[in-house]
Structure formats: C-alpha cells, structure tokens
Amino acid sequence: MFQQLRTATMVLLVLTVLLGGIYPLVVTVIVQVVFPNQANGSLVRIASRTVGSDLIGQPFSKPGYFWGRLSATGPVPYNAAASTGSNFGPMHPDLKNAAEARIAALGVTESRPVPIPVDLVTASGSGLDPHISPAAAEYQVPRIAAARKMPEDLVRKLVQEHTEGRQFGMLGEPRVHVLRLNLSLDQQQTTK
Amino acid sequence: MTTSGLLQLGLYFAVLLACVRPLGRYMAKVYSGPAPYLERSLGPVERWLYRLCGIAPATEMTWKQYANAVLAFSVVSFVTVYIFQRVQGVLPLNTERLSAVSADSAFNTAISFTTNTNWQGYGGETTMSYLTQMAALTVQNFVSAAAGMAVLIALIRGFIRHSTDTIGNFWVDLIRGTLYILLPLSLVLAVVLVSQGVVQTFDSYREVALLEPAIDAEGHAVTTQRVAVGPAASQIAIKQLGTNGGGFFNVNSAHPLENPTPLANFLELLAILLIPAALCCTFGEMVGDRRQGWAILAAMMVIFVPLLVVTTVVEQAGNPVLTHIGVDRVPSEFQSGGNMEGKETRFGIVNSSLWAVATTAASNGSVNSMHDSFTPLGGLGAMWLMQLGEVVFGGVGSGLYGMLVFAIVAVFLSGLMVGRTPEYLGKKIGAFEMKMASLAILFPCATVLVGTAVAVTAPAGRETIFNSGPHGFSEVLYAFSSAANNNGSAFAGLGANTPFYNGLLGLAMLLGRFCVMLPVLAIAGSLAAKKTVPAGPGTLPTHTTLFVVLLVAVVMVVGALSFFPALALGPIIEHLQLPTTNAGDTSL
Structure with a gap:
C-alpha cells in the first residue's frame, strides 16, 4: 500500500503539471491568438468606452428601454459576478408574486388585453440572460414608442434588426438581444 | 412537441450515434494496443510519464492490487484538492x-x-481562485473520469481473459485514457467553445458600464457591472466530456459565458453522452462480439427516449399557476413558451429538457437550466434517472460497469426461470458474482433513502430547505439521489453549503463511488480466474431483443420498487396539487 501511495502521489503530481498547468495554458495561448475577443468576455466597445459584454444581460426598468428577463441575482439584478437562478418551484408563492409584480409594472405604462409572453415574467437560469423572445419584444413596442415619441414601425424595425433566428436555421430559439437593441434606440435618437 | 423541437432532437441523436462507432473502436484500441494516429506523437510522453513515476507498464495487477491503486490514487487526490482550497x-x-x-x-x-x-x-466565481479551478478541479475532472474508464476496462478484461488472476495495470489504464482519449477531445472542444464566446483568460473580472444604472437594496445607484471571467473553456470541455459536470460559474452551463450559443449548447450536450455511449461499442469490440455492445446501448436508449419525450412535453405544457394570471405559454415562432422559469431564452424548452434528461441519465450533473424550477413531472424524470443507479449511459466507465452489473443480474434471473446455471459472455455467474452485484446495486439505493430520511428528520437538514411542502422534500431527495449516484446536479434551492449537508452528502458520494467500484473489481477478478465455457443450447443469448427487454425490465423494476414511495411523497403529490388547467388550454 505504501508503494501504491508513493506512485499515486507521483502520478497526481505529474498529471497536475500536465492537465492543470500545461493544458489550460496551451488552450489560453491558442484562443488568445485566434479568438481574442471571445476569450476575453466578448466586450462591446463604443468610442473606446466599454458598454457591456455582448453575452451578458443588463437590468432595465425605464419605460423607454426594452426590459429583459427577471433576474434573481443579488444584491442587484444582473450581477455578473454572482450568477444564480431563482430556484422557485412551480408553486412557490414568490414565483407568482414576481410574475404579478412584473405584470403590474408592464400594466402601469400600458393597458394591453393580450396575454403576456411567459419569458417576460419569469427569471432566467443564470440571472444574466441577454435575450428575450421576439414575442416579448413585440409586447413592449407600444410602450417604448410612446415613451420615446417614436413611431411604432421604427421601433419594430429596430427590433427586427436585433432579432437572431435559430443558429444555422435549426439550433436554439429565435431571440432578441436586449442590450444591443437598447443601444440602437439611444443611437437612433441622438442621430435624429 | 414543436416541429423545430423534433428536428433538434433528431439531429442530436443522429450526430451522437454517428460518433459511437468510430470513437468506440478507437477507445478499444487505446486500451488493448497502440492508439491509432496519436501513439507516435504521444508515445514518448507516455513512456516518459511511466519513467518519472516509477511505473512498470508491463506489470499486471490482481483485482485487489488494482483496487488498492484506485483507492490510493483517490486518497491522494482528495488530500490534494482539500489542501488547494484551504x-x-x-x-x-x-x-x-x-x-x-x-x-x-x-x-x-x-x-x-x-x-x-x-x-x-x-x-464557482465567488469561491474558487483560478489556480484552484485549474490545478485542483480541472485535474480531477480528467483523472476521476479516467479512473472510471479504467475500472470498466478491468471488468471487460475479466470477461475476455480466463484462468488468470490479473486484470491489467491501473496506472497504465489511467494514463492512457487521459492522454489518448480525454486530453485530445478536450483540447479541440475547448477551442471550439471559445469561438462561440466561452471565456479563457487569466485576467481579473471585467468592469463594464451599465446603460441604465440600477438601484441596490440600500438605495445606492449601481453604475457598473462586474463580469466574472477566467480560464473557463479548458475546464468546461472536460467537465462535459468526463461526465463531471462541475461548473466554472455558479449556474453552470446556464451562464452565458459558460454556454453562450445554441451551437455551444449542442456541442456541450453531445459531449455529455459521447463517451458513455461510445464505450458500449468499445465493450462490444473488446469482447469480440459487437452485438453485445449494441444490445447494451439499445437498452439504454429504450429507457432514455421515453423519459426525454415525457420531460419535454410536460415542460412545454408549462406551469398552470402562471396561466391563471394571464401569461401566454403557448409555443410559436415568436416564443418557446412553456415553463420558462429558470431557463434561458436562447435554449428554450427543448434544449433545456434534453439537457436535463441527458445530464441525469449520464452522471454528468451539469445544468443549462434550473432543475428546481422544473414542473413536478419534469423534475421526477431527472430524479428517477439518477435513482436507476446511473446506468442509462451513466458516468464515463462507471455507467457501463453499472449496467453490466445489471446484465449479470438479468442473466441470473433468466437462469433461475429455466433452472440452469447462468452464463454471461462465456463466464458462469456464481454465488460470489451475484453477491457482489447485489451489493453494487443496493448500496446506492440504501444511501439515497437513508440519507434523505436522516436529513428530513434532523432540524439541521430541514433548516435550509428553500421551497415548502412536497417540493422541499424533493429538494432533499434529489440531493441524495444525486450524491449517492455520483451525478452532481441539484435542486439548487436547497442550501447545501452547511456543515450538515457538506458532511452527509460527502459521505453519500464516497459510498456511491466505492461501494460500486470495489464489488465491480471483485467481479472482474473472479471472472478472470474462471474458464471460458462455450455457448451451449441452453445458453441465453445476450445480444437479442429478448435480452434487451429483460435488462430494461430489471433496471426499471429495481428503480421503481426502491423509489416509488419516496417519489410519491415528493414530485407525485406536488403534481396532484398543481391547479388544473382550463379546458382547451392543453398546448403540447
């Protein structure tokens, strides 16, 4: 057994150097050369200012911005240094409360008879989801248009520009990138 | 189910099954001779490793020596990972x-x-330093997987050898599995994942501006967002391939920097089942009868596919609680609908359901959605797949050796029915093999049930349950099902980072790993010592549909009988408590 422990220690030591040192280093060197933007967090820069990560959602609550998914992170929503989901079971009272609060918030600024898309009243798994469904974006178009005094068709056109289909027409779900859409809304008004 | 959903599931199975044969044959060669393509370049590295560690690769081990080596390696690994964190x-x-x-x-x-x-x-992002993630956790992602594969190969050698007391050399199996299988696959997958947006850097967390400042609980304005990054891709690749499942970030593969796009999701999903499925083919190759491997793979699929369909359908049906307050959960071209709590928009219902079923069928345990927020029946499917003993694909190596234990039980049962000594792959199954097989099956079951019972009766166990009622019970049952079957996924609402749960679940993981692995090695040793008997007219052929049905029945009956009462207290009651949906609102 002593002999085995000695061998085990040596094997682990050598494999730690190989798998815990050399392997991640080699991957890092390759991707920092080939995909430097992605490897560093897909940061979005506008005029040398970093305005976000293309993959990480941000919190929005003003009526003039499109709102994303609910986020369960603390102490603020969309805290990208501590990801978490809500972990509410289907009958947890706060699941319903959170959905009702969001519905109320949506209702304050608009009176809509149509049912609200489910992704607009539920929290994402990561709390950092950068997307909403096209249905959830369409639902918010009248509010944005009213708040920004923009024609609805123009807002709809911007939504369409920031809608991604399924990858290769097949994988995943169609989705709207909330941060990019909101950035383009701001840009639209400053250039007008 | 939607057309797009069916297409995505179809594509997944097509690609997975297309990979099984080439990878399976390749792995068989790695363990029984020179590895194709890579032996020339990696051979010198391998031999250098042996010299450095004082390993004589030609020396064979008895099952007890093999078990000692596995245990010694696990002890040293445990101590090292512990020290790194401290x-x-x-x-x-x-x-x-x-x-x-x-x-x-x-x-x-x-x-x-x-x-x-x-x-x-x-x-992950709030607890572990980059060094701990790499040098402690990433390393274990590789070697714990390679150790599982090594034990499987030792068991296969028990079947193909005869009249000998040795079953191979653990160190050689460990190093060859790592070097020729896991490392090359991980390297490729890691680079491809970065192309999709997974981070790989040693820099500190990024500070970016928020477009609209947020207000925290104390009323202060928050104008920036700190984005956690790190050397993630290299760990995520092996986390998926080695059925490990330990995320770099807290929410695992739901995190956009751990699983950024549908393509990344597809590849990570593929990596979950890739090696466990291909090992069935490796098994067939090594025992010299490919049909034996296909039969095992068929049995796994027969359990997997129906549970996948059920999970997808119930998740797509959604949560009736929300329908009652005016929420639209009907799928269309404009939204995936369904039960979206805890799920990411880019994955939707189908990819979240497929992941949940694959990760619990295989003992992977990574998640791309929060299982705690699944519908009761969706959560039940995931829980039951773990409770079956992680044999439907299961862990790399450990899943198949678990399934072979069930195969031994299946031939024993059919032997009893016709009154003949049971044989499997030319080896007579005797009392010793049956005792060991029973131990390997019963230990994890008992650990799950006893552990859950202890936790829900102890105040320290009840204190950190997050959801109330039957769902709270499900959280605890899920935790012990996951730990004792070495899965690792969670109903994450349960506050498990307490001395009580850290201790008890730690114990459950130890029992679940070694109380299966050691009996399996004992079976391997005992089988290797036996003579091979030629198949006679009374031998039950083990490559037929009949045998697949028998095997599936044994797995399901053991799983159902052991866990139905516990499941009735959790997800089944919860399902019955859900408000009923209005007529005409069944949009599956």
Missing part, C-alpha cells in the same frame, strides 16, 4: 483575492471532484 488565499492566480474555502465545504468539494460527482455546494 490555502488558495496565499497562492498565486487569485485575481479576486478569494480567501480559503471553509473546512466543511472543502471536504465536500474534495470528495465530490475525486469521485467524479462534481456536486457543488459553492458558487
């Missing part, structure tokens, strides 16, 4: 100045990663 505060590559992990959490995590469970009581 002293990370003074070690380099700690950009966020994270302090030492608490003793009980470090204990739990060290067991978790050395047993290939990768249960996580901690949140």
Whole structure:
C-alpha cells in the first residue's frame, strides 16, 4: 500500500503539471491568438468606452428601454459576478408574486388585453440572460414608442434588426438581444 | 412537441450515434494496443510519464492490487484538492483575492471532484481562485473520469481473459485514457467553445458600464457591472466530456459565458453522452462480439427516449399557476413558451429538457437550466434517472460497469426461470458474482433513502430547505439521489453549503463511488480466474431483443420498487396539487 501511495502521489503530481498547468495554458495561448475577443468576455466597445459584454444581460426598468428577463441575482439584478437562478418551484408563492409584480409594472405604462409572453415574467437560469423572445419584444413596442415619441414601425424595425433566428436555421430559439437593441434606440435618437 | 423541437432532437441523436462507432473502436484500441494516429506523437510522453513515476507498464495487477491503486490514487487526490482550497488565499492566480474555502465545504468539494460527482455546494466565481479551478478541479475532472474508464476496462478484461488472476495495470489504464482519449477531445472542444464566446483568460473580472444604472437594496445607484471571467473553456470541455459536470460559474452551463450559443449548447450536450455511449461499442469490440455492445446501448436508449419525450412535453405544457394570471405559454415562432422559469431564452424548452434528461441519465450533473424550477413531472424524470443507479449511459466507465452489473443480474434471473446455471459472455455467474452485484446495486439505493430520511428528520437538514411542502422534500431527495449516484446536479434551492449537508452528502458520494467500484473489481477478478465455457443450447443469448427487454425490465423494476414511495411523497403529490388547467388550454 505504501508503494501504491508513493506512485499515486507521483502520478497526481505529474498529471497536475500536465492537465492543470500545461493544458489550460496551451488552450489560453491558442484562443488568445485566434479568438481574442471571445476569450476575453466578448466586450462591446463604443468610442473606446466599454458598454457591456455582448453575452451578458443588463437590468432595465425605464419605460423607454426594452426590459429583459427577471433576474434573481443579488444584491442587484444582473450581477455578473454572482450568477444564480431563482430556484422557485412551480408553486412557490414568490414565483407568482414576481410574475404579478412584473405584470403590474408592464400594466402601469400600458393597458394591453393580450396575454403576456411567459419569458417576460419569469427569471432566467443564470440571472444574466441577454435575450428575450421576439414575442416579448413585440409586447413592449407600444410602450417604448410612446415613451420615446417614436413611431411604432421604427421601433419594430429596430427590433427586427436585433432579432437572431435559430443558429444555422435549426439550433436554439429565435431571440432578441436586449442590450444591443437598447443601444440602437439611444443611437437612433441622438442621430435624429 | 414543436416541429423545430423534433428536428433538434433528431439531429442530436443522429450526430451522437454517428460518433459511437468510430470513437468506440478507437477507445478499444487505446486500451488493448497502440492508439491509432496519436501513439507516435504521444508515445514518448507516455513512456516518459511511466519513467518519472516509477511505473512498470508491463506489470499486471490482481483485482485487489488494482483496487488498492484506485483507492490510493483517490486518497491522494482528495488530500490534494482539500489542501488547494484551504490555502488558495496565499497562492498565486487569485485575481479576486478569494480567501480559503471553509473546512466543511472543502471536504465536500474534495470528495465530490475525486469521485467524479462534481456536486457543488459553492458558487464557482465567488469561491474558487483560478489556480484552484485549474490545478485542483480541472485535474480531477480528467483523472476521476479516467479512473472510471479504467475500472470498466478491468471488468471487460475479466470477461475476455480466463484462468488468470490479473486484470491489467491501473496506472497504465489511467494514463492512457487521459492522454489518448480525454486530453485530445478536450483540447479541440475547448477551442471550439471559445469561438462561440466561452471565456479563457487569466485576467481579473471585467468592469463594464451599465446603460441604465440600477438601484441596490440600500438605495445606492449601481453604475457598473462586474463580469466574472477566467480560464473557463479548458475546464468546461472536460467537465462535459468526463461526465463531471462541475461548473466554472455558479449556474453552470446556464451562464452565458459558460454556454453562450445554441451551437455551444449542442456541442456541450453531445459531449455529455459521447463517451458513455461510445464505450458500449468499445465493450462490444473488446469482447469480440459487437452485438453485445449494441444490445447494451439499445437498452439504454429504450429507457432514455421515453423519459426525454415525457420531460419535454410536460415542460412545454408549462406551469398552470402562471396561466391563471394571464401569461401566454403557448409555443410559436415568436416564443418557446412553456415553463420558462429558470431557463434561458436562447435554449428554450427543448434544449433545456434534453439537457436535463441527458445530464441525469449520464452522471454528468451539469445544468443549462434550473432543475428546481422544473414542473413536478419534469423534475421526477431527472430524479428517477439518477435513482436507476446511473446506468442509462451513466458516468464515463462507471455507467457501463453499472449496467453490466445489471446484465449479470438479468442473466441470473433468466437462469433461475429455466433452472440452469447462468452464463454471461462465456463466464458462469456464481454465488460470489451475484453477491457482489447485489451489493453494487443496493448500496446506492440504501444511501439515497437513508440519507434523505436522516436529513428530513434532523432540524439541521430541514433548516435550509428553500421551497415548502412536497417540493422541499424533493429538494432533499434529489440531493441524495444525486450524491449517492455520483451525478452532481441539484435542486439548487436547497442550501447545501452547511456543515450538515457538506458532511452527509460527502459521505453519500464516497459510498456511491466505492461501494460500486470495489464489488465491480471483485467481479472482474473472479471472472478472470474462471474458464471460458462455450455457448451451449441452453445458453441465453445476450445480444437479442429478448435480452434487451429483460435488462430494461430489471433496471426499471429495481428503480421503481426502491423509489416509488419516496417519489410519491415528493414530485407525485406536488403534481396532484398543481391547479388544473382550463379546458382547451392543453398546448403540447
């Protein structure tokens, strides 16, 4: 057994150097050369200012911005240094409360008879989801248009520009990138 | 189910099954001779490793020596991972100045990663330094997987050898599996994942501006967002391939920097089942009868596919509680609908359901959605797949050796029915093999049920349950099902980072790993010593549909009888408590 422990220690030591040192280093060197933007967090820069990560959602609550998914992170929503989901079971009272609060918030600024898309009243798994469904974006178009005094068709056109289909027409779900859409809304008004 | 959903599932199975044969044959060659393509370039490295560690690769081990080597390696690994976490505060590559992990959490995590469970009581980005993630956790992701594969190969040698007392050399199997199978696949997958947006950097967390400042609980304006990054891709690749499942970030593959796009999701999903499925083919190759491998794979698929369909359908049907307050959960071209709590928009219902079923069928345990927020029946499917003993694909190596234990039980049962000594692959199954097989099946079952019972009766166990009622019971049952079967996924509402759960779940993981692995090695040793008997007219052929049905029945009956009462207290009651949907609102 002593002999085995000695061998085990040596094997682990050598494999730690190989798998815990050399392997991640080699991957890092390759991707920092080939995909430097992605490897560093897909940061979005506008005029040398970093305005976000293309993959990480941000919190929005003003009526003039499109709102994303609910986020369960603390102490603020969309805290990208501590990801978490809500972990509410289907009958947890706060699941319903959170959905009702969001519905109320949506209702304050608009009176809509149509049912609200489910992704607009539920929290994402990561709390950092950068997307909403096209249905959830369409639902918010009248509010944005009213708040920004923009024609609805123009807002709809911007939504369409920031809608991604399924990858290769097949994988995943169609989705709207909330941060990019909101950035383009701001840009639209400053250039007008 | 939607057309797009069916297409995506179809594509997944097509690609998975297309990979099984080439990878399976390749792995068979790695363990029984020179590895194709890579032996020339990696051979010198391999021989250098043997010299450095004082290993004589030609020396064979008895099953007891083999078991000792596995245990010795696990002990050393446990101690190393524990120490890394406890002293990370003074070690380099700690950009966020994270302090030492608490003793009980470090204990739990060290067991978790050395047993290939990768249960996580901690949140990655708030707990572990880059060095701990790489040098402690990533390394265990590789070697705990390679150890599982080694034990499987030892069991296969038990079947194909005869009249000998040796079953191979653990160190050689461990190193060859790592070097020729896991490392090359991980390297490729890691680079491809980065192309999709997974991070791989040693820099500190990024500070970016918020477009609209947020207000925190104390009323202060928050104008920036700190984005956690790190050397993630290299760990995520092996986390998926080695059925480990321990995420770099807290929410695992739901995190956009761990699983950014549908393509990344597809590849990570593929990696979950790739090696466990291909090992069935490896098994067939090595025992010299490919049909034996296909029969086992068929049995796995027969259990997997119906549970996948059920989970997808119930998740797509959604949560009736929300329908009652005017929420639209009908799928269309404009939204995936369904039960979206805890799910990401880019994956939708189908990819979240497929992941949940694949990760619990295989003992992977990574998640791309929060299982705690699944509908009761969706959660039940995931829980039951773990409770079956992680034999439907299961862990790399461990899943198939678990399934072969069930195969031994199946031939024994059919032997009883016709009154003949049972044989499997030319070996007579005797009392010793049956005792060991029973131990390997009963230990995890007992650990799940006893552990759950202890936790729900102890105040310390009830204190950190998050959801109330039957769902709270499900959280505890899920935790022990996951730990004792070395899965690692969670109903994450349960506050498991307490001394009580860290200790008890740590123990469950140990029992679940070694109380299966050691009996399996004992079976391997006993079989290797036996003579091979030629198949006679009374031998039950084990490559036929009949045998597949028998095997599936044995797995399901053991799983159903052991766990139905416990499941009735959790997800089944919860399902019955859900409000009924209005007529005409069944949009599946």
